[in-house]
Amino acid sequence: MRRQAATFVWRAALAAALVCGIGLLPWLTRTDPALTVLKARSADRDPTPEVLADIRAQLGLGDGPLRLLGQWLGGLWRGDAGRSWISGDEVTPAVLQALGASLLLMAVALVVAVVTAGLVCARTLRLGAHRRLDGRRTAGSGSAVLAALPEFLTASVLATVVGVQLGWLPALGWYGPQWTVLPALALGLPAGAVIGRLLDDLLPGAFAEPWALAAAARGLPGRSIARQAVRRCLPGLLPNLGLFVVGLTGGSVAVEQIFDIPGLGRTTLQAALAQDLPVLQAGTLLLVLLAAVAAGLAALATRRIAGPALRDGALSSLHRPQPPTRGIPTFVHGGLLTLVIALGLPRDPLALDTTRRLQPPSWTQPFGTDALGRDMLARVAHGALDTLLLALAIGIVALVAGALLGLVARVSGPLVDTVNAVPPVLAALLVTSVAGSGAATPALAVGVVAWAPLAAHTSALLRQERAALHVTATRGLGAGRWYLLRRELLPAVLPPVTRHALLRLPGIALALASLAFLGLGAQPPSPEWGLLLAENQPYAERAPWAVLAPAAVLALLGALAVSAAGGIRRARPRTSATLAERPSLTRELVETG
Incomplete structure (x- = not known):
């Protein structure tokens, strides 16, 4: 208490x-x-x-x-909550109305995300239920490409093709359930792909546990085994799922802008731009409260699913030593990305030729030209140096900060919820207001929030790992906290968190791209990928290659991150031998404890 x-x-x-x-x-x-x-x-x-x-x-x-x-x-x-400084209207009704729109959009997007995650893990669930899983993840690169697609680009394509050209669904406005489908797809597909990859990372360990082997030996239906395997993995996913809920509500600013949705993210952004403090304060407070509610529900669900096992130390580890995946996809994706950069670096990304505006791809200009006649291959390649290096630096800092803060869950838990409630766009505005605009502003804004999912993941995995049977037995032999952390907990937790950080790498690049798309990041004539997407978005129908080129490279980055993550596996720990095989283990534990 x-x-x-x-x-x-x-x-x-x-x-x-x-x-x-x-x-x-x-x-x-x-x-x-x-x-x-x-x-x-x-x-x-x-x-x-x-x-x-x-x-x-x-x-x-x-x-x-x-x-x-x-x-x-x-x-x-x-x-x-006062009156708006701009319109003079009462803040409370307007903000609550915006919250209602965002919650409806979030609910539909969450359904899309859950369905997408199920499709990503379908092959793993099928093979695991029939005992044909070799311990490795089976999700392909398609989910990585899907997770790396920019939300604002997906939203623009859906609005233009499905909404305007085909006329299947309404593209603009917010007048009923039909208007939620396209923006929910734009938000839910990338989020579901990331959730699916995280779940796919845990499922092999669940299917290898004794209960799953016993259930299969007794001839229980494969669906029942698969359902219980998902339930077994949920405690490690629920904290991140809560973060996704808040992110879908407050972080969907670009999607709300494209579809003209009066949601909370867009309302907060407009208030921040105009310094309408009563609206901005009320919107931020609602986002913080929503984050606290989501975290509380995730904690209650975790306690209900695995509470007794967590309390009694009766779990088995889901992160066992596994062989790394083959590195062929990593070399293929990395080779393609390197080839694009190598071919484009010798070209001039700023050379103008208005006589060759919006030219299609050719042998001399493989990616075509933009609205000013500039070579898209050159701009994509030069932009890669800024985007990739910056995203990688932010990713490393986020990994270190997330892992360290995740070790102290009592301190980092509320901090994670509060930080996650601040959309990157609002963080960029706050950083710009305090530190001024500049090249470092987008990096600071994204870095402020990028560590939160990794800290939540670290805390969730540590909570489960501390309740593992082998940790309980090791503790009973007299091992101290430092020994358990160094020999048992960190070797089990760091590989999946590092894989998670690699999965987040395209998301960091997307966050930087979103800021540039909204005019808060790099400024012309910079060839940063987000700015390329923003500059060429109006010409997507006439010259789709101008948008597809940077989007394809972003998707290639996602596939590279996922394939590289497959090679990060837990090494077989030194203490994995049995007591009979290592008679000196007890003495070693007592001496080091």
Whole structure:
């Protein structure tokens, strides 16, 4: 009970710090809120001293930020989040309406994600249920390509082809259930592919456990065994599933922009751009509360599924020593990516030739040209240096930070939920406001949130690994915490978390691309991949190659990350021998403990 109370206080303190920091943002950045509000209300009106003074009097800016923040917090107890600085309307109804739209979109997208994850793991489930699984993951590179597709690109293609050209489903607006299908597909397909890869990573260990072998020996139906195997893997997935829920709600800004959905992510983004503090604070607070609810439900579900086993230390490890997958796909994908970069680097990515605008691919220009006649192969190759190196650096930092913070779940758990509630777009705006715009702004914004899923994964796996039978037995022999962490826990947890980090590498590149797509990342004439997609998006119908080239390279990066992840496996630990084979094991444990 005391631990739960401490966690609640820590979570509340983090939420209060985030909301208060947003409330003080204009003053921390030394910008004039009155000028920003005037530009948002009427961009053509001159910012005369009289006009700015009138706005300050209307908003009460003369009272200072602390008084404004205190008034806003005081109104929350009555359900009053103030009035919008831009429109003058009450904030609470507008934000709740936006939350309702986002929750509906999230629910449908989550259904799409679950179905997609099931399709990704279908072959593993079928082979495992019939005892024909060799211990390796069986999901192909198709799921990696799907996970690496930019959400905004998928949304644009669905809106243009399915919504406009074919007319099967409505493409713009938000007027009923039919309008949720296309944006839910754009959000759910990539998320489901990532969830499916994580589940596929755990299933071989579940099918190798004694209960699965006994069930198969007794002739139980394969469907029952497969269903219980999924249930066995859920405790390690539920924390990340909760993060996906929050990400689908607050991180779908680009999709909401394309489909014109009045969701919470879009509302928060517009408020952040206009520095409409009451709306921005209310939207952020709702995202934080949603993250806390999702984390609580994930913890309750984990306790219900595996609570007694976690308490009694009666689980077996899902991460056993396995042979690494063959490296042929890794060399193929890496070779193709290297070939693209090598062919494009000698070319000039900034050379203009307006006589060759939007030319299709040819022998001289294999990727065609863009709207200014620039060689797309050159721009993709030069952009790869920035995108890949930056994404790799962020991925390494996120892996180290996530693994370290995941070791202290009591501290990192609420921190993960709070950080995950901040969409990368909002993080980019906050970083830009504090540190200013520059080449490092997108990296800082993505890096602030990139470690959270890895920390949640580390904590979940450690919780299960500590309850494994061999760890319980080792602890009973007198091993100390440092010995267990170094010899038993970290060798089991780090390989799957590292594979997860590799799976996230295309997602980091996509986050950087999304910021560029929304105008918050690299600026022209930079050949960064996200900026290439944003620049050529208006010409997708006339010149699809201008969009497909960077999208295909992103998909190739996803396939490379997944194939490389297959080679990271747990080595056979030194303590895997039995007591009969190693009579000195007990003495070694006691001495090192």
